[in-house]
Amino acid sequence: MSVPNPYWLRDNCPCTxxxxxxxxxxxxxxxxxxDDLAATEATEDATGLTVLWSDGHRSHYPAGRDGAEEDGDHRTEHAKHLWQAADWARGLPEADWAAYLADPEEQIAxxxxxxxxxxxxxxGVPVAEGEVLAVARSFGYVRETNYGELFDVRVEAGATNLAFTDVAIAPHTDNPYRxxxxxxxxxxxxxxxxxxxDSGLVDGFRAAALLRDQDPAAFDLLTRTPVPFRYRDRSADLTAEKPLIGLDPRGAIREVRFNNRSVSTLRGPVGAELDAFYAAYRAFAAITLRPELQLEFRLGPGDCLIFDNTRLxxxxxxxxxxxxxxxxxxxxxxxxxSSTLSVLRRNTAALDELEALFEGEGAAEYLGEAVTMAEHMLQAGALARAAGAPPALVAAALLHDVGHFHGSGLELMAGADNRHGETAAAWLSRYFPAAVTEPVRLHVEAKRYLCTAEPDYVDRLSPASVHTLALQGGPLTPEQAAAFAALPFGADAVTVRRWDEAAKDPAAPTPSFAEFRPLLLELMR
Incomplete structure (x- = not known):
């Protein structure tokens, strides 16, 4: 079969x-x-595309993966709700601060x-000075400017910015001069x-899209005419020259800079071109002032408005x-x-996958024990939680055997060491810190260690554990045991191993995976 441009395809090889x-x-x-890179062999099946390259490298591209980054940078008009005021007749997009902090799903929303x-x-954001910084830091970083980390919007004597007066402020974006x-x-x-x-918002992308529909020439002019913006006071002199409407390389609306108070003297256009610019500028301004586009509402104490300053x-x-x-x-x-949102969604999807595995494959027998695979891990997590263990160790106990999923536990019982601790740690390391993954990786070695450090430990193992011990290498030598004990997470792995061995009671109460989701999500942040 033919393949796309070899450099594009090889550049997107996903292998480690x-x-x-x-x-x-x-x-x-x-x-x-x-220089002569070429695909010498290409085969496609249900799992995806496998390519053998002329330099001997082999690439596998999973089915459904085309190498393109999903949704770009999320900044353009695409996949956005371009709204007018009536769209919010039933209420604004809002959430309770406490619920937002407590529930990752609410934070995603x-x-x-x-x-x-x-x-x-x-x-419901606490009515206290400085709390706005806590809101910003809940999803990112504060952008400090010449106004400081935060600024007070109230009437000030001798104000150099109209925002700090009591006059009406027309729709605008902030800091276009930056x-x-x-x-x-x-x-x-x-x-x-x-x-x-009262506060007001106008969707600048909606206004720009309307101008594009109603007067394409005016829209085009505002996307390619650089406009100088300037702000100066005793301590700052800021300038930037940008079009009023910014486009991405594909021509989609990506940014609006609109602040007549800060527009400086336009340079460049003269005569008819200058006339055309101001006609377009006024047409765009008129659209932003249309009543149907202006959303007005009142902020009360404890309300915090977050908005896109490149759009609204x-x-x-x-x-x-x-x-x-x-x-x-x-x-x-x-x-x-956007980074925080993507990570939250990625982590939630990972937990959804884990929960599905617990409910699906986890219902299968666990290496001949009297409990299922899921019951075993959930009991281990419950024992760690009951012992007051740190969250990372609770997670390690809960997830220590996820390397058995996808049938690898059957391989172990059939006589092949599946190295499930390492398999689990490798997958979990994409989401969790070493305090979770290292005890998981080492918990098999911890069994071998305990068999050396505590001679009667072997007698306390279940028959299945005795069977797998031999496949996993048997007890450590004294030298190996000493080296294991010196590992940074060796003691934690031993603790997990003790819960592992105790979590095989068919009569013990077994919690649900959902009970552990908040703890896991917090560790994934």
């Missing part, structure tokens, strides 16, 4: 010789590949809302007793100074939010 199994980063440079719709409101611009903004309400002072324009109605109005804000970035 070509890519680090933990990070996925490549272990070679593109020019390390031979919150972060996904920011990425898809551009914003979310967290309710490159790169902060891609996320957070506003946490500490007090809002003023008459007026935010606004504020004027207010009377007689009532106190105080918000604290900070900046963060979308890359951290």
């Amino acid at each position: 010789e070509c890519r680090d199994p933990r990070s996925g980063q490549k272990r070679f440079q593109i020019n390390d590949l031979p 919150v972060l996904a809302a920011v990425r898809r719709s551009g914003f979310v409101v967290l309710r 490159d790169p611009v902060p891609t996320l903004q957070l506003l946490h309400c500490l007090a809002n007793e003023a008459v007026g002072g 324009l935010h606004a504020r109605t004027a207010f009377e100074q007689a009532g106190r109005r105080h918000l604290q804000g900070c900046y963060a970035d979308l890359d951290s939010l």
Whole structure:
């Protein structure tokens, strides 16, 4: 069969010789590949495509994998909900702060809302100064600017920024004079007793898409005309020159910079071209002010608004100074939010896979013992939990035998050492720290160690454990036992091994895998 461009295909080889199994980063440079690289043999079956290369390397590409990164960088208009105000008639995208902190599924929903719709409101954030930083750090890093780590949005005497006055603020994006611009903004309400002072949002991507549909020439002009933005005060002088509407290399809307207060003197266009730019600029501004696009709502104490500053324009109605109005804000970035969301989804999918294995293959017999494979591991986890073990050791006890899944336990009983501790540790290392994976990797060696360190330990083993002991190498020599005892996680592996041997009671209560999910997810962060 024919294959695609050989360099593209080989560059995407997923094997561990070509890519680090933990990070996925490549272990070679593109020019390390031979000039005459060619596929000498290619076979495809239900498992995927296998290619033998002219330099002797063999690649296997699993079925369903095309080498392309899923969904790009999530920054463009694609796969987003481009909204108008009426879309939120039944309520804003929101969540309770405590639930968000406690439940990874809730955190996934919150972060996904920011990425898809551009914003979310967290309710019940403690009404205390500085809490907005805790919100930002729950998914990423605070972006410090000339305003500091955080800034106070309240009336200030002699303010150099209109945000720190009581006047109405038209829809705009923040910091267009900065490159790169902060891609996320957070506003946490500490007090809002003023008459007026309501918040507003406009979907800038929706506005840009409408301009593209209604006046393609104006849209095109705003995507290719560099606009100078500037901010200066006694301690800062910031400038950036970018189009009002930014596109990705494929022509999709990726960024909106819109802040008339910060537009400096346009350079370059003259005559008819300058006339055309300002006509397009005014047309875009008029779209952002359409009532159907303007979402207005009121933030109350404890509400924290998180929004995409490269997409949403935010606004504020004027207010009377007689009532106190105080918000604290900070900046963060979308890359951290997207990273956290991807990791949460990846970890949740891994736990879903584990839970399915516990409920599926785990229901099979466990090496001739009186309990199933799943009952054995769940009992081990329960024993660790009851002993007050650290979370990592509870996880190690729970997951110590996952290397037996996919039928490898049958191989062990048939007389072949399946090295299930190493198999399990290799898979788990993609998600868990060494405090979990090393006791798992060493728990078989711990049995061999105990048989040497405690001569009567062999007598306490179940018949199945005695059978597998011989296949796994038998008791360690005194020298090997001393070396094992000196290993950083040797003692933890011994502890797991003791729970392993005790977790074979058909009469013992067995918890569900779901009970351990919060603990496992916390360890995966």
